[in-house]
Amino acid sequence: MDDINEQQSPSFPKALLLQSKKYEEIVDILNALLEDGKSYTFEQVDSMVSEFLKRSVN
DSSP: OHHHHOOOOOOEEHHHHHHOGGGGGGHHHHHHHSOTTOEEOHHHHHHHHHHHHHSOOO
16 A cells, blocks of 8 residues: 555656756767666666766776
């Protein structure tokens, strides 16, 4: 019964996230990180981008 009351974060396909104003300045990063055919929550995308930006350049 707890599962019914829990609200899930909405998820969006890659194409919609690429069009989002929230991510308009990092479209190239999203295009590289996100897979076609998968959906992501904002939290997932933010985490992936954060990890990507923290990576060191060799």
